[in-house]
Amino acid sequence: MRPHYLLLAGLLLSSPALASNERINQAGFASSVTTENSNQVLPLRNTHLLEYLFVDVYSAALYAPADAKLEQLLASNSALRLELYYYRSIKRQDVIKAAWTALERQYDTTTLATLKPSVDQLHASFSDIGSGDRYSLTRTSDQHLVLRHNGQITFESNDRQLADAYLGIWLRPDGLSAELRSALLN
Numbered sequence: 001m002r003p004h005y006l007l008l009a010g011l012l013l014s015s016p017a018l019a020s021n022e023r024i025n026q027a028g029f030a031s032s033v034t035t036e037n038s039n040q041v042l043p044l045r046n047t048h049l050l051e052y053l054f055v056d057v058y059s060a061a062l063y064a065p066a067d068a069k070l071e072q073l074l075a076s077n078s079a080l081r082l083e084l085y086y087y088r089s090i091k092r093q094d095v096i097k098a099a100w101t102a103l104e105r106q107y108d109t110t111t112l113a114t115l116k117p118s119v120d121q122l123h124a125s126f127s128d129i130g131s132g133d134r135y136s137l138t139r140t141s142d143q144h145l146v147l148r149h150n151g152q153i154t155f156e157s158n159d160r161q162l163a164d165a166y167l168g169i170w171l172r173p174d175g176l177s178a179e180l181r182s183a184l185l186n
Helices: 002-027 092-106 109-124 160-171 178-185
Strands: 032-034 041-052 055-063 080-086 134-139 145-149 152-157
Touching: 002 041, 002 055, 041 178, 055 178, 080 160, 092 109, 092 160, 109 152, 109 160, 134 160, 145 160, 160 178
Parallel strands: none
Antiparallel strands: 032 041, 041 055, 055 080, 080 134, 134 145, 145 152
8 A cells, every 4th residue: 555655756756857847847948049130049058937825836947059158148248038937927017126126136336327227128028928838038159148038029228237127037146036046047
């Protein structure tokens, strides 16, 4: 009778991992992407499902050069892309509020004041998110930032500080999720 309990326990423990993989597969992330401007091909390095209060919010995919050290990626000059596939609808204002909350944890008031005009321009390009929507942030090797919503470019900037700060919402310490950051950068 004990083997049945062990089998049941094993199934229950492995079930969240299977569900996570199923959701990530639903996102349909490509095995590689090509960056704007330089046509550099970036392979998929890591993925992760972000959950909040037991609800699947989005899956994230990190694309970066195969030889890039992920823990140093943001500080490097390497191209990278962060892509998010949403499972839930989220109001534009809620996304902006979450972004500012993370940025306020990561930066002092002087740096935030410097970033604010650029971040506000980026946020002006946002719209409400629907289930099945996809956003991507790409930093090219020439430090150009490109935001896409469902494949369409909605914002571009040559501001390296903005690129690093905004990607840092996911990739720097004290961002939106330590678990997500760890999964993407390891």
